[in-house]
Amino acid sequence: AQTVTQSQPEMSVQEAETVTLSCTYDTSESDYCLFWYKQPPSRQMILVIRQEAYKQQNATENRFSVNFQKAAKSFSLKISDSQLGDAAMYFCAYRSRSGGSNYKLTFGKGTLLTVNP
Amino acid sequence: NAGVMQNPRHLVRRRGQEARLRCSPMKGHSHVYWYRQLPEEGLKFMVYLQKENIIDESGMPKERFSAEFPKEGPSILRIQQVVRGDSAAYFCASSLQGYNEQFFGPGTRLTVL
Numbered sequence: 001a002q003t004v005t006q007s008q009p010e011m012s013v014q015e016a017e018t019v020t021l022s023c024t025y026d027t028s029e030s031d032y033c034l035f036w037y038k039q040p041p042s043r044q045m046i047l048v049i050r051q052e053a054y055k056q057q058n059a060t061e062n063r064f065s066v067n068f069q070k071a072a073k074s075f076s077l078k079i080s081d082s083q084l085g086d087a088a089m090y091f092c093a094y095r096s097r098s099g100g101s102n103y104k105l106t107f108g109k110g111t112l113l114t115v116n117p
Numbered sequence: 118n119a120g121v122m123q124n125p126r127h128l129v130r131r132r133g134q135e136a137r138l139r140c141s142p143m144k145g146h147s148h149v150y151w152y153r154q155l156p157e158e159g160l161k162f163m164v165y166l167q168k169e170n171i172i173d174e175s176g177m178p179k180e181r182f183s184a185e186f187p188k189e190g191p192s193i194l195r196i197q198q199v200v201r202g203d204s205a206a207y208f209c210a211s212s213l214q215g216y217n218e219q220f221f222g223p224g225t226r227l228t229v230l
Contacts, residue, residue, distance in 0.1 A: 004159075043206060045160070045221035091159050101173070103150065103215040107159030 002027045004094050006108035013082045014116050020067075021077045021111045023092030031097040034068065034075045035105070040088040048090070051075065053097075079113075087115045119144070121211050121222035129228045130199050138194040138225045142211030149192045150219060151177075151184060154206040165215070166192060172215070199229045 003026045013019035025034070036048040051059045051068050058066050063080045079086055092108040122141040130136050142149050147168050152160040162176040166186035177184065181199075186192040196203055206226045210219035 042223070043226070044223045045208060045210075047218070050218075093159075097216070103148070103165055103212070103219075104162045104173070104176075105150075105152070105160070105219065107161070109157070109159045 002029075002032075002094050002096070002106050004092050004106050004108040006092055006111050008111045009109070010112045010114070012114040012116060013079070015082055015084060017082055018078060018080045019082055019113065021079075021090050021092075021113065023075045023077070023108060025073050025075065025092070025094050027073070027094065027096075029096055029098060033095045033097055034066075035093040035095070036064070036066070036075075036077045037091045037093060037107075038086075038088045039091060039110070040085075045091075049077070082115050084115050084117060087113055089113070121209055121220050123207075123209050123222035123225050125225060126223060127226050127228070129230065131230050132200055133198050136196040136199050136203070136227055138196075138207050138209075138227070140192040140194070140209030140211075140222060142192070142209075143220055146211035146213055146220075148212045148215050148217075149186050150210045150212075151192075151194050152208045152210065154208060154224070156205070160208055163194075167215075196227075199227075201229050203227060204229045 005024045032053045034051045038046045049061045067076045089110045091110045094106045149166045151163040154160045164177045164184045165173040181197045183195045206224045208224045209222045212219045
């Protein structure tokens with residue numbers, strides 16, 4: 001079974017600075033997707049960024065980018081120019097793209113990000 | 118173009134009562150997923166349904182929990198004889214196909230007194 005580990009329960013960053021959230025995962029599959037979700041105090045789950053494992057290029061969405069290291073099974077999220085609205089719980093998630101469970105998302109326990117003004 | 122809708126947003130039940138959580142998928146989506154988020158935890162998969170069919174219920178407790186997605190109307194997650202350990206946030210997601218991106222609803226927070 002796949003597992004997702006987020007080793008940082010909490011992180012903080014100064015407004016306008018850069019922060020990196022860590023995520024590692026364990027899988028024996030070669031074809032999968034990785035995601036970062038943001039959960040603000042409203043609890044709504046918002047997709048921040050996704051990475052297909054077959055793509056070598058790291059995904060980027062405006063101020064959000066990932067460092068995907070497939071061999072190391074590492075998938076970190078970098079937030080540049082942090083804003084107060086970035087404060088939230090961030091979840092890393094895995095989904096297989098093959099086999100019979102290619103719909104099931106497996107989440108880490110989350111990292112609570114605080115942004116200091 | 119409404120997103121995934123869940124109601125109620127907050128539900129309070131006493132031990133032994135029944136809880137019914139509703140989820141209306143995005144327009145055009147016929148695949149629905151339920152996840153549970155316990156305090157201090159990430160979301161955990163419970164069940165995957167298509168219209169009138171349960172595809173995968175491997176994450177759902179064997180007793181007291183059931184889910185349906187009828188031909189007409191919302192998907193329902195039903196918890197009978199609730200216990201304090203059922204207190205959690207329950208999220209519904211929907212997708213166009215089973216392998217497409219899942220869009221999440223705002224969740225229902227269940228509190229069992």
